[in-house]
Amino acid sequence: MKNSFKTSQILLGLMLLFVSCTQTEVGPITGSALDSKLASLAKKSNFPGFGVAVFSDEKTLYQNSFGYADLENKKPFTTETIQPIASVSKTFVALALMKAIEEGHFTLETNINDILPFKIVNPNFPTKQIKIKHLVTHTSGLLDPEQSIRIKQVYQEAKKPNQSLKDFVVDFYSENGKLYSKNNFDKNDIGTTFNYSNYASALTAYLIEVKTGKSFDEYSQFIFNQLGMKNTHWFHDENKASNYAKLYNPNKQAYPIYTEVDYASSTLKSTINDMSKYMIEMVKGYNGKSTLLKPESFKMLFSNQFEGKASPANMIETEPNRAIFWAIGRTGRILHTGGDGGVSAFVSFNPKTSLGRIVFINTEIEDDLAMQNQFKDIVTELQKFEDSSK
Secondary structure, three states, X not given: OOOHHHXXXXXXXXXXXXXXXXXXXXXXXXXXXXXXXXXXXXXXXXXXXXXXXXXXXXXXXXXXXXXXXXOOOOEEOOOOOEEEOHHHHHHHHHHXXXXXXXXXXXXXXOEHHHOOOOOOOOOOOOOOOOEHHHHHOOOOOEXXXXXXXXXXXXXXXXXXXXXXXXXXXXXXXXXXXXXXXXXXXOOOOOOOEOOXXXXXXXXXXXXXXXXXXXXXXXXXXXXXXXXXXXXXXXXXXXXXXXXXXXXXXXXXXXXXXXXXXXXXXXXXXXOHHHHHXXXXXXXXXXXXXXXXXXXXXXXXXXXXXXXXXXXXXXXXXXXXXXXXXXEEOOOOOEEEEEEEOOEEEEEEEEOOOOEEEEEEEOXXXXXXXXXXHHHHHHHHHHHHHHHHOO
């Protein structure tokens, strides 16, 4: 099973391919022309299946899928195929967090120990406060373990985690927890260093649980309900299982059904069609046209958190700034990526043009150079279509 921290870090580099293909002045490109280009690339690729979309803040401009959701049974990958979106799940934690802030439960400046029923203290800086703003920018000093340890702690061959977010967070970060170690904490001061953390993201979801009195999966339902995302959910749903993609490793071997204890950071399941609705709403929100949150909440959600101040150490070169869990690329494009066992997911939009794109693949690509290049070819065609839609 792949480690989400490793995968996310590598995919953050891959994201450069997703957001920085050369933009050119091109004439109109029809959907049928893009169909032909992508179908040709699909035949040459090593991907089991993939789905894509291009959207504006008003509608889906293009949406299609190629290959197979199930290789053995030759079941096509469609825009209604359901697959996990890995760390793109964190953008839903961000949206739920902003809703909880609107409701007055806390602010970005709130000390997490003012909320938690137990204490989390970095033993290297015992007097320093860890604030919510540190969690959502990956500067909290709360670390994920190395790959082999994380696999043992988090991944389960099951349909739903057998442990609550609270119990998981207590185990890892509370001094009395059975997984507690000083190595779970950064030796650099809080707020000074970027360390991508799935566990700290799960902690953010748990803070929402504490203050709202609802489980995170229940609280976040407002997003799916208001946007009509009928095939988006956190845990395995037997009623929808016939639409699930099988997840494959690069050798096209299927993974077993699995879940992760820190589910809010990485296990949301969705479709290209549902995610198009979501991303259209995100661009609407950026432009002050969404009713999902107040305009000021969206402004905060997508604002540069390190604007006017020194960026933390260890920031990724292609993404010099962060919003609330969202990354901000060098060109200003707002984005997130996700990778896990049998999963690659990419979403982004350009605030200047209000156009964006989505790619789902039911395999991981971060360790396979050929698939990385095939991914780049797909993105190049999506970029051309996006440019022609301006």
